[in-house]
Amino acid sequence: MSGKAKADKLKARLPRGFVDREAAEIRATERMLQKVREIFERYGFDPVETPMIEYTDALGKFLPDQDRPNEGVFSFTDDDEQWLSLRYDLTAPLARHVAENFDSLPKPYRSYRAGWVFRNEKPGPGRFRQFMQFDADTVGAPTPAADAEMCMMMADTLDALGLEGQYVVRVNNRKVLDGVMEAIGLAGAEHAGTRLVVLRAVDKLDRLGLDGVRALLGEGRKDDSGDFTKGAGLGPDEVETVLSFVGAKGAAASETIETLKGLVSESSIGSAGVEELAEIARLVGAAGYEGKVEVDPSVVRGLEYYTGPVYEAELTFEVTNDKGQVVRFGSVAGGGRYDGLVGRFKGQDVPSTGFSIGVSRLLSALKATGKVNLSDENGPVIVTVMDRAAVADYQAMVSELRKAGVRAELFLGNPKQFGKQLQYADRRNAPLAIIQGSDERAEGVVQIKDLIEGKRLSEDIEDNAEWRAARPAQVTVPRTDLVEAVIKILAEQAADREGAGQ
RNA sequence: GCAGCUGUAGCUCAGUUGGUUAGAGCGCCGGAUUGUGGAUCCGGAGGUCGUAGGUUCGACCCCUACCAGCUGUACCA
Structure with missing residues (x-):
């Protein structure tokens, strides 16, 4: 897939005096x-x-x-x-x-x-x-x-x-x-x-x-x-x-x-x-x-x-x-x-x-003057993929969230390393990640991870292994309550921002 | 348009009077960790040294032209 010789490669460049807006x-x-x-x-x-x-x-x-x-x-x-x-x-x-x-x-x-x-x-x-x-x-x-x-x-x-x-x-x-x-x-x-x-x-x-x-x-x-x-x-x-x-x-x-x-x-x-x-x-x-x-x-x-x-x-x-x-x-x-x-x-x-x-x-x-909110805290809820065989289940969660008006998406990258999925969620400014592995599925529950709260907690961590084991800022709810719980946590996050003078 | 300054990795920059294979930090990708974001450690990719000529045994380094960027100025209907 390295077909083109370097000399032929087109240079990606913006004309002078124009900008891309993100x-x-x-x-x-x-x-x-x-x-x-x-x-x-x-x-x-x-x-x-x-x-x-x-x-x-x-x-x-x-x-x-x-x-x-x-x-x-x-x-x-x-x-x-x-x-x-x-x-x-x-x-x-x-x-x-x-x-x-x-x-x-x-x-x-x-x-x-x-x-x-x-x-x-x-x-x-x-x-x-x-x-x-x-x-x-x-x-x-x-x-x-x-x-x-x-x-x-x-x-x-x-x-x-x-x-x-x-x-x-x-x-x-x-x-x-x-x-x-x-x-x-x-x-x-x-x-x-x-x-x-x-x-x-x-x-x-x-x-x-x-x-x-x-x-x-x-x-x-x-x-x-x-x-x-x-x-x-x-x-x-x-x-x-x-x-x-x-x-x-x-x-x-x-x-x-x-x-x-x-x-x-x-x-x-x-x-x-x-x-x-x-x-x-x-x-x-x-x-x-x-x-x-x-x-x-x-x-x-x-x-x-x-x-x-x-x-x-x-x-x-x-x-x-x-x-x-x-x-x-x-x-x-x-x-x-x-x-x-x-x-x-x-x-x-x-x-x-x-x-x-x-x-x-x-x-x-x-x-x-700080009169405009530039931080992009508008990320979607990310539904992670713990095992590939259950993708249909994950997609169903995404679909339910969307129908309830929640911005949500399924992780579409390579799910091999779970850490990468949370890293992706972090970069997207996702407020929450939804996690369901085989253990959770057997019990009919899902994990909802509050990434904003978790980020705050991460400032104090010293030991990586310990932090992983603690699974901070994470709650377990019945699968049937997923949408309700997500909406509730999002509302709490919004109230926090409001309170912080944002 | 005119004048001055500057062009080395995605970004910020080193690079000895002109001397072998051009470096660093950050970022990026992979791994340590096949079920958890940060930090850490290990590995990797990434450069026609702005472009083209010239001088030289030899050029990132010197010279010329061009291109681009920055600053000022002019123009801005």
Whole structure:
């Protein structure tokens, strides 16, 4: 059976930037998503799912002036030569879905979905080429109340995950930033490129600090490796105007809003943005979310398609990882208003607002705070095989347990060495093992071994032979009482976990 | 993409100025124990030293290119 020469052997390897997920991770994710879903449902949102593949033009990702999609998206051609792409977020496909079914959907239309998205970019720690997002969007609601609701829903979701007091939802408005751009002479299509550079510079505030952003707004910035990043090329006065906007956050929302008003008083679009922010602040305040949702002009978000309020949930705590480095999780969810995205299909703007949760990043934050149960104490009851001739009897036990709703399995490996069977049960995190040899069968009984209790006892053992003879944490029950006894012991184990503060 | 650092067993790492057959710990598999998880003891499998060239009598070690990983930076629609 050693057929293939080594040279021909295929190397088992995962493509860069992708990961396999195993039981504990999948279960933890499911538990987390379930909590998120409950909150979204409570807010009146309905689930809707779209496929992972869309026509590339629907995603809006053709390179400008070229017959080829952006390199950042995984793309291929259909048999009719049309470009298809794997979705890179959940917002563009939703816009397509809404546009395609516009007349039959109730407006405003509230929906949510969780799904995998793909980006063909350089992976890094915590950054993959396939990852999961959880989105909620309201389409067809122009009122800032819809944006305020999104911010509150983000807060409620994080509270439900046990992160109360460890995050802040920060909200700003693109229109205010546009007003600032106007004030420094960057209005108009000819300055679109510069505006984008300014946007990205401001977006880096948390990482580079005020001085880094100042450099990026001006001539440019040289980083530690000696690499130079070209800046926006603003003059000193303009730079300070932008920075005063970014740093406009005051002790209270009203204070922040007064400062912003002064900064954009000359600009009608800027003033409109401030009005919207004031309205959002009023709504979240009235609903009792002060402290959880704050107006903060330093939030800009990198995406170009936002047209009004933008918001971001940031975790405020730090954690030391196993390498002893301090890790900040930063933003775990973000979104904003995108009035133009559905409109690409409709010929007129459709006011929409929504946000996206980075599922993996949020989960690793929950792991770091111990807010998620990662231990896999979900193993099956293992029915061991003492003698092969009785396999039918053992299988009958398994079957009875399963019918009673107990997760159970027959040991299917080589039963020659009994110790291996318990070793297997141990590895599977089995709570119990069922043992019936010829002695037990003759008496019409079975042994139920409590592997969790036994593990605890094993910490004190010194002599192997003695321990074996003692058969710790093991009870004998009549064969007919098997199911009843198993259920009882499992319930006791569960109560123990509960009591231990688990 | 750019820059720096790093590639030796499944994992963490040794490996002398360039010198015979490349090592350890952990893990894995088998046995001591044909009816009991841990510990212990014994045995075993597992390597084209990232890949390909070059220098040399001789390369894990030196040189070049490529590939991959890490860190920073850029991009992230």
